[in-house]
Amino acid sequence: MICLTGSGAGQHYLPAGMVTRMLSRSPTEPTRSGRPRSAEADAAILEATRASLVDLGWSKLTMGDVATRAGVAKTTLYRRWAGKNELVVDAVAVLFDELELPDLGSLAADVEAVVLQFAALLERPETKTALMAVVAESTRDEALRDRIRNSIVARQKRLVLQGRERAEGRGELPVEQDPAVAARTVDLIFDVIAGAVVHRALVSAEPVDADWAQRFTLLLLSGLGAAASQEA
Amino acid sequence: MICLTGSGAGQHYLPAGMVTRMLSRSPTEPTRSGRPRSAEADAAILEATRASLVDLGWSKLTMGDVATRAGVAKTTLYRRWAGKNELVVDAVAVLFDELELPDLGSLAADVEAVVLQFAALLERPETKTALMAVVAESTRDEALRDRIRNSIVARQKRLVLQGRERAEGRGELPVEQDPAVAARTVDLIFDVIAGAVVHRALVSAEPVDADWAQRFTLLLLSGLGAAASQEA
Amino acid sequence: MICLTGSGAGQHYLPAGMVTRMLSRSPTEPTRSGRPRSAEADAAILEATRASLVDLGWSKLTMGDVATRAGVAKTTLYRRWAGKNELVVDAVAVLFDELELPDLGSLAADVEAVVLQFAALLERPETKTALMAVVAESTRDEALRDRIRNSIVARQKRLVLQGRERAEGRGELPVEQDPAVAARTVDLIFDVIAGAVVHRALVSAEPVDADWAQRFTLLLLSGLGAAASQEA
Amino acid sequence: MICLTGSGAGQHYLPAGMVTRMLSRSPTEPTRSGRPRSAEADAAILEATRASLVDLGWSKLTMGDVATRAGVAKTTLYRRWAGKNELVVDAVAVLFDELELPDLGSLAADVEAVVLQFAALLERPETKTALMAVVAESTRDEALRDRIRNSIVARQKRLVLQGRERAEGRGELPVEQDPAVAARTVDLIFDVIAGAVVHRALVSAEPVDADWAQRFTLLLLSGLGAAASQEA
DNA sequence: TGCTAACCGAGACGGTACGTCCCGTCTTGCG
DNA sequence: CGCAAGACGGGACGTACCGTCTCGGTTAGCA
Numbered sequence: 001m002i003c004l005t006g007s008g009a010g011q012h013y014l015p016a017g018m019v020t021r022m023l024s025r026s027p028t029e030p031t032r033s034g035r036p037r038s039a040e041a042d043a044a045i046l047e048a049t050r051a052s053l054v055d056l057g058w059s060k061l062t063m064g065d066v067a068t069r070a071g072v073a074k075t076t077l078y079r080r081w082a083g084k085n086e087l088v089v090d091a092v093a094v095l096f097d098e099l100e101l102p103d104l105g106s107l108a109a110d111v112e113a114v115v116l117q118f119a120a121l122l123e124r125p126e127t128k129t130a131l132m133a134v135v136a137e138s139t140r141d142e143a144l145r146d147r148i149r150n151s152i153v154a155r156q157k158r159l160v161l162q163g164r165e166r167a168e169g170r171g172e173l174p175v176e177q178d179p180a181v182a183a184r185t186v187d188l189i190f191d192v193i194a195g196a197v198v199h200r201a202l203v204s205a206e207p208v209d210a211d212w213a214q215r216f217t218l219l220l221l222s223g224l225g226a227a228a229s230q231e232a
Numbered sequence: 233m234i235c236l237t238g239s240g241a242g243q244h245y246l247p248a249g250m251v252t253r254m255l256s257r258s259p260t261e262p263t264r265s266g267r268p269r270s271a272e273a274d275a276a277i278l279e280a281t282r283a284s285l286v287d288l289g290w291s292k293l294t295m296g297d298v299a300t301r302a303g304v305a306k307t308t309l310y311r312r313w314a315g316k317n318e319l320v321v322d323a324v325a326v327l328f329d330e331l332e333l334p335d336l337g338s339l340a341a342d343v344e345a346v347v348l349q350f351a352a353l354l355e356r357p358e359t360k361t362a363l364m365a366v367v368a369e370s371t372r373d374e375a376l377r378d379r380i381r382n383s384i385v386a387r388q389k390r391l392v393l394q395g396r397e398r399a400e401g402r403g404e405l406p407v408e409q410d411p412a413v414a415a416r417t418v419d420l421i422f423d424v425i426a427g428a429v430v431h432r433a434l435v436s437a438e439p440v441d442a443d444w445a446q447r448f449t450l451l452l453l454s455g456l457g458a459a460a461s462q463e464a
Numbered sequence: 465m466i467c468l469t470g471s472g473a474g475q476h477y478l479p480a481g482m483v484t485r486m487l488s489r490s491p492t493e494p495t496r497s498g499r500p501r502s503a504e505a506d507a508a509i510l511e512a513t514r515a516s517l518v519d520l521g522w523s524k525l526t527m528g529d530v531a532t533r534a535g536v537a538k539t540t541l542y543r544r545w546a547g548k549n550e551l552v553v554d555a556v557a558v559l560f561d562e563l564e565l566p567d568l569g570s571l572a573a574d575v576e577a578v579v580l581q582f583a584a585l586l587e588r589p590e591t592k593t594a595l596m597a598v599v600a601e602s603t604r605d606e607a608l609r610d611r612i613r614n615s616i617v618a619r620q621k622r623l624v625l626q627g628r629e630r631a632e633g634r635g636e637l638p639v640e641q642d643p644a645v646a647a648r649t650v651d652l653i654f655d656v657i658a659g660a661v662v663h664r665a666l667v668s669a670e671p672v673d674a675d676w677a678q679r680f681t682l683l684l685l686s687g688l689g690a691a692a693s694q695e696a
Numbered sequence: 697m698i699c700l701t702g703s704g705a706g707q708h709y710l711p712a713g714m715v716t717r718m719l720s721r722s723p724t725e726p727t728r729s730g731r732p733r734s735a736e737a738d739a740a741i742l743e744a745t746r747a748s749l750v751d752l753g754w755s756k757l758t759m760g761d762v763a764t765r766a767g768v769a770k771t772t773l774y775r776r777w778a779g780k781n782e783l784v785v786d787a788v789a790v791l792f793d794e795l796e797l798p799d800l801g802s803l804a805a806d807v808e809a810v811v812l813q814f815a816a817l818l819e820r821p822e823t824k825t826a827l828m829a830v831v832a833e834s835t836r837d838e839a840l841r842d843r844i845r846n847s848i849v850a851r852q853k854r855l856v857l858q859g860r861e862r863a864e865g866r867g868e869l870p871v872e873q874d875p876a877v878a879a880r881t882v883d884l885i886f887d888v889i890a891g892a893v894v895h896r897a898l899v900s901a902e903p904v905d906a907d908w909a910q911r912f913t914l915l916l917l918s919g920l921g922a923a924a925s926q927e928a
Numbered sequence: 929t930g931c932t933a934a935c936c937g938a939g940a941c942g943g944t945a946c947g948t949c950c951c952g953t954c955t956t957g958c959g
Numbered sequence: 960c961g962c963a964a965g966a967c968g969g970g971a972c973g974t975a976c977c978g979t980c981t982c983g984g985t986t987a988g989c990a
Contacts, residue, residue, distance in 0.1 A: 034939030035981045041941085057372040062971060073942040078973070125371075132368035135435055139360045140289040145437055153435060188447055191432040192424060199427030203367055203385060204419065205377055215420055215459070223455025227447070273962090294950060305963045310952070498965030499955040505967085521836040526945060537968040542947070589835075596832035599899055603824045604753040609901055617899060652911055655896040656888060663891030667831055667849060668883065669841055679884055679923070687919025691911070730934030731986045737936090758976060769937045774978070 037080070044070040045077060049091035053126040058088070058133040085137045085144050092130045093151035095121060101159045107167040108221055112213045114159055115197055119208035122201045132202060160190045174228065192220060276302040277309060281323035285358040290320070290365035317369050317376050324362045325383035327353060333391045339399040340453055344445045346391055347429055351440035354433045364434060392422045406460065424452060501544070508534040509541060513555035517590040522552070522597040549601045549608050556594045557615035559585060565623045571631040572685055576677045578623055579661055583672035586665045596666060624654045638692065656684060733775075740766040741773060745787035749822040754784070754829035781833050781840050788826045789847035791817060797855045803863040804917055808909045810855055811893055815904030818897045828898060856886045870924065888916060 048069035052061050063084060067074045081087040099121065102113050121127050131152075138145040164186060167173040176182040196216060201208050280301035284293045295316060299306045313319040331353065334345050353359050363384075370377040396418060399405040408414040428448060432440050512533035516525045527548060531538045545551040563585065566577050585591050595616075602609040628650060631637040640646040660680060665672050744765035748757045759780060763770045777783040795817065798809050817823050827848075834841040860882060863869040872878040892912060897904050 032939095033937070033983070035941075037940065058368060059372075063973085064971065067942095071942090074973085075943085075975095076941065079940075083973090128371045129368065132364050132371065136290060136361065136364035136368050138437075139357075139364065139434060140291075148435075149437070184447075187432075187436065187438065188444070188451065191436055192428045192448070192451065194435070195427030195429070195431030196424045197427070199430065200419075200423040202371060203380075203426070204423055205370075205381075206419065212420070215416075216424070219420065219424065219455040219459045220451075221455075222458030223451040223453075226454030226458055227451045295952085296950065299963095303963090305965090306952085307954090307964095308962065311961085315952090496965095497957070497963070499967075501966065522832060523836075527947085528945065531968095535968090537970095538947085539949090539969085540967065543966075547947090592835045593832065596828050596835065600754060600825065600828035600832050602901075603821075603828065603898060604755075612899075613901070648911075651896075651900065651902065652908070652915065655900055656892045656912070656915065658899070659891030659893070659895030660888045661891070663894065664883075664887040666835060667844075667890070668887055669834075669845075670883065676884070679880075680888070683884065683888065683916075683919040683923045685919075686922030687915040687917070690918030690922060691915045729988070730932075731936080731988090733935070759978085760976065767937090769939090770978085771938090771980090772936070775935090779978085 038076075041070070041072050041076055042080065045072060045080070045087070046091045046094070048072075049087055050095075050126050053088065053091070053130055054124075057125070058129045061088070063087075085134055085141070086147060088130050089134050089144070089147050089151050092127060092134075093155065095124070095127055096152055096155040099156065099159060101162045101166070103166065107163065107170070107172045108217050110163055110166070111193075111217045111220065112210075114163070115193065115208065115213040115216065116210065118156075118194070118197050119201055119213070122198065122208075128202065131198070156194060157186070157190050160186050160193070164189075173224075189220070189224070273302070273304050273308055274312065277304060277312070277319070278323045278326070280304075281319055282327075282358045285320065285323070285362055289357075290361045293320070295319075317366055317373065318379060320362050321366050321376070321379050321383050324359060324366075325387065327356070327359055328384055328387040331388065331391060333394045333398070335398065339395065339402070339404045340449050342395055342398070343425070343449045343452065344442070346395070347425065347440065347445045347448065348442065350388075350426070350429050351433055351445075354430065354440075360434065363430075388426060389418070389422050392418050392425070396421075405456075421452070421456070502540075505534070505536050505540055506544065509536060509544070509551070510555045510558070512536075513551055514559075514590050517552065517555070517594055521589070522593045525552070527551075549598055549605070550611060552594050553598050553608070553611050553615055556591060556598075557619065559588070559591055560616055560619040563620065563623060565626045565630070567630065571627065571634070571636045572681050574627055574630070575657070575681045575684065576674075578627070579657065579672065579677045579680065580674065582620075582658070582661050583665055583677070586662065586672075592666065595662075620658060621650070621654050624650050624657070628653075637688075653684070653688070737766070737768050737772055738776065741768060741776070741783070742787045742790070744768075745783055746791075746822045749784065749787070749826055753821075754825045757784070759783075781830055781837070782843060784826050785830050785840070785843050785847050788823060788830075789851065791820070791823055792848055792851040795852065795855060797858045797862070799862065803859065803866070803868045804913050806859055806862070807889070807913045807916065808906075810859070811889065811904065811909040811912065812906065814852075814890070814893050815897055815909070818894065818904075824898065827894070852890060853882070853886050856882050856889070860885075869920075885916070885920070 045066065048066050049061075052066050052069055056062075056065070061084065063077055064074055066087070067077050070077075077087065081090070099114065099117055101110055104110050104113060122131070134144065134148060138148050164173065164182075168175045176185065197208055200206055200212065206212075277298060280298050281293075284298050284301055288297070293316065295309055296306055298319070299309055309319065313322070331346065331349055333342055336342050336345060354363070366376065366380055370380050396405065396414075400407045408417065429440055432438055432444065438444075509530060512530050513525075516530050516533055520526075520529070525548065527541055528538055530551070531541050534541075541551065545554070563578065563581055565574055568574050568577060586595070598608065598612060602612050628637065628646075632639045640649065661672055664670055664676065670676075741762060744762050745757075748762050748765055752761070757780065759773055760770055762783070763773055773783065777786065795810065795813055797806055800806050800809060818827070830840065830844055834844055860869065860878075864871045872881065893904055896902055896908065902908075
């Protein structure tokens with residue numbers, strides 16, 4: 001697995017495990033003199049951000065309110081995050097970790113389950129309100145777009161990869177030899193699944209229930225099979 | 233065609249042609265004495281809104297800036313729209329009118345074309361930045377959600393309906409007898425198409441080019457065929 | 465009396481009496497469209513400034529606190545005054561209006577009286593704390609220096625002029641023919657009186673009582689007589 | 697001359713020469729083991745304070761900036777001085793040491809000279825900006841007032857004492873027998889001289905040139921002679 | 929010569945106030 | 960009565976310093 005943990009809190013922040021011994025100090029991390037940043041503050045801030053998001057929603061959330069809830073000074077927030085967008089991405093990203101690909105014996109069952117999981121996640125007010133807002137903001141902010149990709153999108157896409165491997169193992173899908181084809185197929189499927197679920201839940205504002213999940217999965221897997229046989 | 237015109241500009245707004253004769257005055261529109269509202273102002277405001285959206289993006293757009301660009305007082309904006317969200321929805325909605333379902337002889341060709349049209353629309357900065365933002369905002373605002381549905385979503389969904397009718401006419405798709413099944417199939421397809429395109433363009437931030445459109449269409453139509461035969 | 469009233473509140477502020485008739489609009493004051501500034505707000509702010517000065521002193525006085533006390537938004541302060549310095553000068557200037565030259569029959573008695581008046585003024589916390597602070601600030605700010613001169617210094621210097629005229633009338637002082645000599649003598653006396661009182665009260669921090677006033681006046685008037693006879 | 701050196705730098709600060717032998721250790725200064733404070737740091741800080749005062753003025757001067765200029769940590773400043781006021785008083789006090797009463801043969805010449813010296817000192821930006829500011833601050837701070845009196849005022853007042861003694865020696869002034877009368881006369885003269893010069897230079901903002909000094913001295917000494925003869 | 933206590937730099941901490949921007953509302957006078 | 964202008968009370972912004980508090984590391988002087 002690649003770097004899905006990673007970015008962590010802020011721009012100049014050193015993840016805990018990185019400071020090891022004085023001897024093996026990285027040359028790019030000279031010494032970090034001065035008082036180190038409080039890890040408790042980090043946790044409190046992210047937790048407070050999620051709480052504030054639930055209570056107030058994206059547009060009413062303010063840095064000052066988050067700071068107050070976290071029992072922290074506003075400056076402490078700004079020392080770690082450049083603004084509301086970055087903070088919320090980090091606060092929400094962790095929620096996507098709970099998505100898991102269960103092994104229910106068939107690809108269809110697995111896909112249906114993960115669709116429902118994703119829909120449940122999008123039901124939660126902090127996710128619903130935050131996800132589209134940061135995506136909207138990212139249309140004008142390259143750095144934010146990268147942050148979203150690393151922190152959120154990658155967390156979701158790994159499920160598709162995992163599902164593909166498992167289906168290949170089960171013999172439900174032929175093993176794709178060409179890695180380029182494999183990659184773009186994964187991307188396509190990912191956009192279809194994530195896009196459809198998000199669109200149904202947030203734009204059409206209709207429930208993503210078991211019935212819809214089943215019909216969607218049928219459409220997707222049928223298409224996948226037919227398309228694969230045709231591409232070959 | 234059902235109600236796609238509709239809501240129009242603002243809460244107490246009278247479309248230009250509607251103020252006709254004093255005789256046939258609606259009882260809920262008592263007399264409207266005094267100076268009537270300027271229709272030019274409306275056009276200027278919506279145009280200014282789109283321009284401001286291009287220049288500044290959603291989050292930096294302000295009512296004051298729009299008013300200044302339109303050569304209009306802030307009060308004039310608020311007399312017509314309740315706030316930024318409503319204004320932007322109306323300003324952007326018209327852009328979705330340019331989407332059309334061409335008749336290229338086959339369903340696949342038609343779908344590919346409309347996918348590319350939609351992608352081109354999402355390339356435009358005013359659309360890209362506005363669409364997700366108002367959707368995000370609508371997660372907490374019922375009235376806004378309705379406005380979006382009436383002004384934007386309906387404009388897109390009609391293409392799917394149209395495509396289905398045409399495909400049925402061509403014999404590419406069986407005529408669905410049960411109207412409930414028909415409706416939910418249309419909804420599913422709409423969410424898959426719109427969701428996948430939006431997700432690819434704005435979240436994955438990858439180009440929606442002819443190749444992708446073709447592969448996506450293949451997946452969709454294959455799935456559609458297989459699913460339809462299975463549901464039967 | 466020349467322009468001692470005058471400057472008034474703020475930079476773009478129109479004193480009340482100036483807006484007279486629509487006909488005789490000054491060409492430099494084009495029309496002043498829009499809602500006019502609230503005169504009540506002005507008064508409330510200046511009053512609140514003096515109160516805050518008494519309670520908190522110069523260095524603890526904040527714009528926010530003044531705004532709160534005045535029941536006014538911070539922006540309303542900043543619309544009229546560029547900062548704390550300007551505001552305090554205007555708020556305190558009016559206090560110097562209460563200085564008056566009484567007519568006690570002799571120059572000595574008049575001078576003693578005005579010295580004690582001035583000392584009493586410097587006892588008041590709002591004056592004491594503000595005067596030196598704005599003077600200190602004015603060492604780096606040309607505009608502030610002018611403001612102080614127009615609003616405060618001029619109010620004091622008129623007493624010296626008045627005293628001279630009265631003493632000349634009584635025959636206590638010879639009538640000075642050369643206006644240049646007269647002017648520089650007035651300046652000298654003004655600096656000596658104001659300087660000595662301020663220095664005693666605020667730097668030496670000793671009481672300016674009747675005894676000190678008498679001894680100071682004796683020194684001043686004796687010197688004035690001798691110097692005048694010598695200069696002649 | 698008595699205690700003009702005086703308080704020295706800071707609250708727990710030990711002037712360099714004072715740490716002598718263990719034997720004669722003050723009982724209130726238990727042992728002072730460990731690394732002693734850097735004397736170089738002290739000098740660098742005071743120098744940096746004056747430099748910052750010149751560049752930024754009183755109100756823009758910050759402890760952080762002084763620390764940076766001195767190549768020292770903020771904590772090092774706070775270990776020695778309680779705050780900005782105390783630091784600036786100490787930094788500026790030394791400048792008043794350069795005031796000297798020259799012996800030019802007559803009291804008038806001596807006074808004129810010292811007036812011009814004082815005026816020259818007040819021309820220097822660090823003095824000009826600091827003196828009034830700390831005086832202003834001292835109106836609310838008893839301890840600061842004492843510090844100013846010990847560090848600055850006393851340095852100036854000694855010149856008046858010295859001048860009086862010299863004039864008595866020359867026979868220009870009668871020797872005052874009553875020490876109380878002598879003391880209050882010195883105080884009066886001091887306030888008149890210092891007050892007039894400061895007021896002219898900083899409030900009236902007019903030049904204290906040779907002409908003004910001469911006219912002022914004439915006024916003062918004439919008054920002094922007349923007043924003395926009258927008091928007798 | 930090694931201990932140890934107080935020093936030092938760096939810089940993060942919880943705060944307060946800043947001055948600005950925008951909000952959505954409210955007066956003005958003009959047309 | 961609509962409209963442009965612009966002042967109003969209010970709220971959040973992001974920044975600058977405050978004075979305090981850890982950190983890791985240095986430095987004198989006693990043992």
